[in-house]
Amino acid sequence: MARIIVVTSGKGGVGKTTTSAAIAMGLAKRGHKTAVIDFDVGLRNLDLIMGCERRVVYDFINVINGEASLNQALIRDKHCDQLYILPASQTRDKDALSQEGVGKVLEELSKDFQYVVCDSPAGIERGAHLAMYYADDAFVVTNPEVSSVRDSDRMLGLLASKSRRAERNEEPIKEYLLLSRYSPERVKIGDMLSVNDVQDILSLHLLGVIPESKSVLTASNSGVPVILDEKSDAGQAYADIVARYLGEERPHRFIDEKKGLFGKLFGGK
Amino acid sequence: MTTDPQNTLTKATAIEFKSNTFTVPVLVISSNDLDVINDQIQKKIQIAPDFFKNSPIVLDVQSINKNNLPIDFTKLTNVLREAGLLPIGIRGGNGLQNKIAIDLGIPIHSVHNSPVIEKKNLEDSPPKIKSSHSETALNTQATLISQPVRSGQRIYATGDLIILAQVSAGAEIMAEGNIHVYNTLRGRALAGVQGNLGARIFCSDLQAELISIAGTYQISEDMRGIVRNKPVQIYLQEHTLIIKDTA
Ligand SMILES: Nc1ncnc2c1ncn2[C@@H]1O[C@H](COP(=O)(O)OP(=O)(O)OP(=O)(O)O)[C@@H](O)[C@H]1O
Ligand SMILES: [Mg+2]
Numbered sequence: 001m002a003r004i005i006v007v008t009s010g011k012g013g014v015g016k017t018t019t020s021a022a023i024a025m026g027l028a029k030r031g032h033k034t035a036v037i038d039f040d041v042g043l044r045n046l047d048l049i050m051g052c053e054r055r056v057v058y059d060f061i062n063v064i065n066g067e068a069s070l071n072q073a074l075i076r077d078k079h080c081d082q083l084y085i086l087p088a089s090q091t092r093d094k095d096a097l098s099q100e101g102v103g104k105v106l107e108e109l110s111k112d113f114q115y116v117v118c119d120s121p122a123g124i125e126r127g128a129h130l131a132m133y134y135a136d137d138a139f140v141v142t143n144p145e146v147s148s149v150r151d152s153d154r155m156l157g158l159l160a161s162k163s164r165r166a167e168r169n170e171e172p173i174k175e176y177l178l179l180s181r182y183s184p185e186r187v188k189i190g191d192m193l194s195v196n197d198v199q200d201i202l203s204l205h206l207l208g209v210i211p212e213s214k215s216v217l218t219a220s221n222s223g224v225p226v227i228l229d230e231k232s233d234a235g236q237a238y239a240d241i242v243a244r245y246l247g248e249e250r251p252h253r254f255i256d257e258k259k260g261l262f263g264k265l266f267g268g269k
Numbered sequence: 270m271t272t273d274p275q276n277t278l279t280k281a282t283a284i285e286f287k288s289n290t291f292t293v294p295v296l297v298i299s300s301n302d303l304d305v306i307n308d309q310i311q312k313k314i315q316i317a318p319d320f321f322k323n324s325p326i327v328l329d330v331q332s333i334n335k336n337n338l339p340i341d342f343t344k345l346t347n348v349l350r351e352a353g354l355l356p357i358g359i360r361g362g363n364g365l366q367n368k369i370a371i372d373l374g375i376p377i378h379s380v381h382n383s384p385v386i387e388k389k390n391l392e393d394s395p396p397k398i399k400s401s402h403s404e405t406a407l408n409t410q411a412t413l414i415s416q417p418v419r420s421g422q423r424i425y426a427t428g429d430l431i432i433l434a435q436v437s438a439g440a441e442i443m444a445e446g447n448i449h450v451y452n453t454l455r456g457r458a459l460a461g462v463q464g465n466l467g468a469r470i471f472c473s474d475l476q477a478e479l480i481s482i483a484g485t486y487q488i489s490e491d492m493r494g495i496v497r498n499k500p501v502q503i504y505l506q507e508h509t510l511i512i513k514d515t516a
Contacts, residue, residue, distance in 0.1 A: 124421075150420055153437045157419030201455075203417060203435055 002035075002110040005117050006135035006173075008159075010151030012122030014143045015180040018216055019238070020119035021049045021225040023139070026242030028083035029227075032114040035074065037105075038088035039131040040121040041097060047087040050077065051223020059089040064101035070108055079228060084113075094127050106134050124151075124158060133164055137174045137245075140204065143181050144193040149201050152177075156202070176207040178241065183212040184257040195255050208241035210234055211254040293357065294425055296349070297329040301338035303348055310352045326354050327378055331361030342369045411446075418442060418456065425462075438478060447471070459486075460503075470503040471515065485510055 007020045017040070024036035037060060038046035047053040052075045058068035063086070070086075077083035086105075089096065109116050120131035132138060138159050142152040159173050160166060166173075179198055186192040199206060215232030219225065227242070229235040233254060240250045300306060314321045326349070333340055342362075349356050358378040359370040367377050412426035413433070420439030424430065430444035433451050440456035442448060448460045450472035461468030461483035468482050474497055478489050482505045492512070495501070500515045 150439060153420040154439065156417070157422045157437075157440075160416060160419065161422070201437070 002106075002113045002116045003137060004106060004110070004135050005115060005137045005139060006120055006132040007117060007139045007141060008120040008128060008132055008155055009122065009141045009148070010124055010128075010155040011143070011148045014141050014148055015178075015210065015216075016122075016141050017046050017049055017119050018220065018226065019139060019141050019178060019180065019210075020046060020117050022227040022235075022238040023242055023245070024115070024117040025077070025080060025083060025225040026227045026238055027115045027117075027246075028077070028080045030242065030246065031082060033082045033084075033112070034115040034117065035084045035086060035109050035113045036117040036119065037086040038119050039097070039127055040119065041088045041092060041094045041127065042090065043088070043121070046119050047075075047085060048223060049220045050085050050225065052077065052085055052087075053223075056087045059087045060105070061089040061092050061096045063105055064096070064098065070105065079224070094121075097127065097130050099130060099133065102130050103134060124154060128155075129158070129162060132159055132173075133162070135159075135163060135173050136165075137176065139176050139178050139207065140202075141178045141180050142198060142202070144179060144183075144187065144195075144198055146193065149193065149198055153202060156204070175204055176245070177202060177204040178207055178210065180210040181212045182209045182254060184255065188257060206252070207244055208237055209252060209254045210237040210241075293325050293327050293427075295327045295329050295360070295427065296354075297332060298340070298345070299332045299336075301333055301340040303341070303344055306345070307348050307352070310349070310354070314352060322353050324354055325357040327358035327360055328356050328375075329360045330366060334361060334363055334366075340366075342366045343373065346373055346375070412444075420456075430460075444468070457481075461505075466505050468505075471500070473500045474498050475501050475503075475512070480510065480512075482510060 005023070007016045007023070009016050020036055024034050028034040036046065036050070040046070041061065047056055055075050058073035060073070062068040063070055063073045074084040074086055077085060106116060118131045118135065121127040140152050140155060142148050156175060159175060163173055165171065177199070179195060182195070183192060187194045195206070195209060211233045213232060213234035215229050215234050216226050219229055219232075226232060226234050227238040230239070237254055240253065243250050298306065328345070328349070330340065346356055356375055358376050359366065360378045362370060362377065370377060411429040411431050412424070413431045414424060415433045417434040418424060418432060418436045418440040420437045423441045424443065426444040426446070428444070429446040429449070430442060431449045432442065435452040436442055436450055436454045436456040436458070438455040441459070442456065443459045443462050445461065445463045445465060447468050448458050448470045450458070453474040453476060454472040455476045455478065457479040458470050458472070458477055459481040460470045464483050466483045470480055470482065475492065475495050476497060477492070480487055480492075480503055482503065485505055485508060487510050495512060501512050502515050503510055503512050505511070
């Protein structure tokens with residue numbers, strides 16, 4: 001049985017797709033057979049970030065409608081043979097996804113995969129609801145600013161009340177906080193909420209902090225999940241996150257300001 | 270006769286009855302004029318559309334029956350359903366009403382386990398309680414919540430409401446009785462929502478967006494001077510909200 005992870009946020013543009021690509025790759029690289037599904041019907045950009053946009057033949061909706069089998073639609077990643085991508089359709093509208101349809105696809109994937117990562121669209125409407133409905137774990141991606149935190153809180157309320165686990169009175173979805181696009185410098189000048197501020201408001205288990213990093217854009221432009229850029233800070237942050245998710249202890253990084261040469265010479269202890 | 274034990278086992282575990290307590294608002298009907306009822310319901314819904322949308326309710330018809338006001342129960346149910354409410358029970362009905370209710374698939378609730386709270390007209394109710402020290406906790410059962418109440422969530426309790434986790438900004442908690450929050454209160458808290466002037470709010474860290482007792486409210490702007498991270502209680506005194514350290 002696969003573990004189903006939803007990457008969700010409420011607010012748009014906070015880094016869900018970046019995160020989905022990175023953690024799916026991270027889990028697969030550690031030998032766990034993983035599928036990552038793009039729930040953002042109509043927009044489709046997971047395949048761009050995974051660098052497989054030119055190999056899309058069938059998509060998620062074709063599978064739901066029975067126009068293609070899962071095996072026909074799944075694209076094997078070119079960097080890691082344990083990773084498969086199920087792309088979204090660019091041409092259909094969102095209503096093409098149905099709850100039963102999604103359930104069937106996830107059930108079929110569960111037989112064969114260890115992890116299924118669901119990249120949720122923004123918002124709290126139908127698409128986001130379908131992405132989280134069957135989840136076992138939720139990665140709540142939040143940026144350190146008030147509106148993003150508020151939307152995450154809203155999403156947490158829905159995870160606790162509108163998921164299949166909630167409806168069946170089962171053990172609730174496990175919720176994890178991923179604080180993304182974090183910039184200690186901007187926290188210091190009061191431009192951004194700090195890790196503590198966010199945790200105080202959300203009271204949620206922090207899985208990791210991902211720094212604001214140029215490497216994310218570089219990675220997505222070249223269609224390679226940032227976690228494969230092992231030298232980059234964001235890549236390392238995602239590697240830590242995957243390790244912690246799998247039960248390893250790793251100290252948190254990227255929370256404190258990097259000390260420049262000046263800081264090292266004069267400010268450091 | 271042979272039975273496959275494997276087979277019987279799966280059949281035996283297909284369903285399970287669990288006992289659960291739910292909090293459901295009670296709609297007390299005191300007129301038999303369906304137009305007036307409809308009118309007033311629409312007005313209420315406008316105040317809190319999300320709260321009432323698809324909200325289950327229990328209908329209390331004790332008062333109209335006591336005053337011998339006949340009502341077409343089927344039509345009444347239709348009015349409520351059209352307004353988006355979902356009647357899931359009748360209370361204080363007579364024989365005929367109960368029969369119609371059952372035919373409509375609406376269960377009958379007994380009047381005894383939860384006393385009907387007299388619904389007061391907020392505007393013109395004189396201050397019946399002179400001293401602020403009458404601790405009128407309504408004797409309905411308390412509702413206990415141990416999970417965080419997140420933004421966008423609403424909780425309504427007919428008695429007291431006790432919350433062990435935080436109440437987020439953008440959440441709304443309401444009780445006909447007192448409200449206790451043993452954590453940070455950032456959302457909106459409304460106690461004594463049926464007009465109980467003796468209701469109180471207790472919380473261990475007051476950062477609320479709005480607090481209200483029996484319709485008298487204060488918004489966060491009025492609470493700027495409140496010290497955070499300190500347990501406080503809030504009560505009504507001569508139509509004014511008093512916020513006081515419990516220490
Ligand atoms: N840690 C980071 N540092 C810098 N830029 C980032 C970081 N994470 C994400 N971004 C950038 O933010 C933008 C949005 O990222 P992404 O597409 O992953 O967000 P999303 O939550 O999936 O958006 P949507 O809600 O539209 O689906 C992209 O341009 C991405 O490159
Ligand atoms: Mg996205």
